[in-house]
Amino acid sequence: MAERTAPRVTRMLGIVTHLERHGEATVADLAAHFGVSEQQIRKDVELLWVSGVPGGGPQDLIDFDAWAFDDDVVRLVNSQGVGQVRLSPREAVALIGALGVVVAGGVAPEAAHSALAKLKEAVGDGDAVRSVPVHPADPALAQTLRDAMERSVVVDLVYIDANDARTERTIEPHRLVVVDGATYIECFCRRANDYRTLRLDRIYGATLGTQPIVMAPSEASGFSLVPQFEATIVAARSARWLLDTFPGVEVADTGEEVTATFGVSDVSVIAGQLLAIGPQLRRIQPAPLAAEVSRQAAAALAALA
Amino acid sequence: MAVDPAERLLNLIIALTHARVRMTRAQIRASVAGYEAPQHGLTPEESRRKEAAFERMFERDKDELRRMGIPLRTVVDPTHGDEIGYKIDASDAAMPAIDFTPAEAAAIALAAEYWQGATLGPDANQGLTKIASATEAAPRTPLSLGARASSRSDATAVIVEARARRQAVQFEYTSERSGHATRTVEPWQVVLRGSAEYVVGLDRDKGEKRTFRLRRIHGTVRAVGPENSYEIPTLPHGRGQVEAVPIRTARIGLRPEAGNALRQRAVAAGSVGDWDIFDVEYRYDDQVRDEVLALAGRARVISPESLAADVRSHAQAALAAASASLEGDGRG
Known part of the structure; x- marks a missing residue:
């Protein structure tokens, strides 16, 4: 399928802005920078070249240095005042949200923190999404x-x-x-x-x-992290808040109880979390998970004795 | 020959950016390269068909502009009747003059993997193209940072867009307290937590702030009612309303090398036998209780007794449920 229009035009505007801010570039550099083929960059530049203000003459078109282009160098002569546009609300949430996840996780380098701050400044409405830590790392x-x-x-x-x-x-x-x-x-x-x-x-x-x-x-x-086996937990309805947080879980209502089915990739972590709903637990399957819950619960009791 | 849609869209952007006041649909159709200008000598039927084709094409292009994040202003000129005109404000649309360092751009790039396969996936990629426009070219370094979530909701994109327009959303929702109901919500903020996504907002029927888990939404989320219909209050950056609950201190014993997270925020208070002793501040019993339980015997509550009893009763109940399940399996 041909590339969709919006992503392509976004890249073409990006090429203009990139050249304006950082000066001329080779076709190969632009291809690497924007993650497309050199042929695609040439097509993009050629299309930009014939675009301009309606009804205008050659001076109203976006213009590049033709001699340089023959040598595979893209040098902007006239941008006609167009350039990259601000992040859309959806783009902003996608970028800020994902970066926020690693920052909240406590593992992000300084560059991720400064990138997040710059993104929020660029958007002016950085509160659209918030990433909350779950198990922040040391x-x-x-x-x-x-x-x-x-x-x-x-x-x-x-x-x-x-x-x-x-x-x-x-x-x-x-x-x-x-x-x-x-x-x-x-x-x-x-x-x-x-x-x-x-x-x-x-x-x-x-x-x-x-x-x-x-x-x-x-x-x-x-x-x-591939699940080792599928587990099924039957618990009182009030335990749903925890079961809902398990990756890939399906929770079915069965009257006063809920049945949660999910893939277990880390038995000990899941078992440890299940202790938090101990009074609501009704049935734990399969046996390896029940055994791990049993072992951890016994260990917790032994520590208190 | 049909014009490349990208060429038409680019010409439309340039034309609307340069328009002094505005351009009407008729002006756009007549002058922007890529649209078919009205011709003479057509039958009324042919004329109508061409007109309808232009309208469809222009609506599609308006959608593309929205997808790109270009704000299209509608301008009504009273001296020219009620006909709507369009304009793009260059200053309003332009990417702010912020440059990202190559290291910053590399960090942001993890968004592509995080949203892969989700509705926001194409938005993440398009956003990264925009970041690349504001980043100096540098040799690509392998990404040493990543993020993934095992499930993401399709509702996020709709909610984010409605929020940007300050438009309410409506959806079917199941909750513990209220059961199954249609909710009308003014979305304030999307919250990502672990594998879960939430929306915080004003529930119009309850007249109160509520948090909705997106996985519990049934069917689709619809934007309803007029735009600019509400304001978003200043949101707390903490975990919610915590003002009313007093801070207490628990004394916890930890086995050497266990309970890293607890140690991080606790104050060391010596050691007794094989236990390192720590004092940790908390607001909610379940916070510390669940953490101690998950350490499976490598942590114990020394005081207060109520918290220790809570841990004990949870462990006993879990043990009973696990034993019953194991016996049941044995019989089966």
Whole structure:
């Protein structure tokens, strides 16, 4: 299907503004910058070139330097006063909302904070969307991981996994990612000799290593968050507030009770959350989830004894 | 030959930006390259068909302008009857003179992944094109930051657009307290929290501020009533009305290396045996209770006793439900 009109015209106006603000550019640079082919950039420039004020002569058209264009350099001569337009309300919410999610997650570098501030200023109505933290990460840990990625070195850390097992690992960090409010590091784990997505609130005592990162980031992001099995919870209706927050959940009303069905990617996290609706819980399936709830509840009681 | 729609739209933008006062539909049709100007020597039937074709084309182009975020002003000129004219104010439409550094642009780029597959996906991509216009070219660096949500609502886009026009929205909604009902809401703010999206606004029937979870909306969300029909009050940036609830302090024991989040906001108060002791301030029992429960024995409430009892009763109930489920499975 041909590219839609609005995105294409938005890019064409963007080319004009980019050239106005940052000076001439090669076709190849513009292609890389706007994420399209060089052929597409040439088509865009050629179309801009014949556009202008109605009924006007050649002086009323958007104009480029023809000699430079022959050498694949785009040099703007006359923009006819057009240029990039402000963010639409939907665009603003899409950009501010997503960036707000990582800032609220506590893992964002300084550039993300300043970008968010600039976006809100550019929009003038930055209150249209708000991102609320759910499980904010430890800022010091996030900083260590960011430093490691910037210097391209490994990180040594202690990880306590879903089964409470403590391991020491050396990881090659690739990307910090906030998924449904919780923060993870996508990395290559040298101990497992495979790619892993580790939850930040299970990482302790991370220190910057000296060895360089050698493995390329995995193509498949978020692979380890694939649900391991489907769970079904029957609970009193008043527990719905929690069940509704589970990723991908379907909640069905059955009179005084609700039945929630969802994919479980992390048994221990789900079990821990289910304790919060202990008095409302009626039935937990399958057995591995019920067993984990049982184990955690017993541990919580033992700690109080 | 049919003119490229992009060319027509671009010419329309330039024409309306340069129009001194306004352009009427007739002027647009006659002069903007890409529209078919009225011709002489057509039968009335042919004329009407061409006229209708122009109207359809112009309505589509107005939609495209809206999609691009270009405000189209309608201007009525009293000396020329009631016919509506159009104009684009360059200063109103232009992107503010803010430049983004390459690092900032790279951070914003994560929006594309976050909204992928959602209604706002194309909006995110188009927004990123606009950011690129205001960013110096730089070598692309791999993105070391990302965000995803496992579910996003189609209602968000409609609500955001209605809010921008200060127009109320109407939808079917199921809630704990009120059951299933049609709600008419003045949207104030969209809230993203974990995998959930909410809209905060004034519920017109209740006359009060309410929060609606978008997943509980059935069917579509419709914008209703006139534009500019309400004002948005200054919104608190905290978690809502928390003024009335007093702050209390709980004493919590944490196993070494457990309860990172609690440690972050608590005050250390020594250690007893294998427990690190912390004092943590809280407003709501369930806040601390759920956190202690989720730590599954690596945390314990020392005081107040009411909070400890709350943790105990929740754990006992969960244990009973889990045991019953396991036995049930064994029998089945």
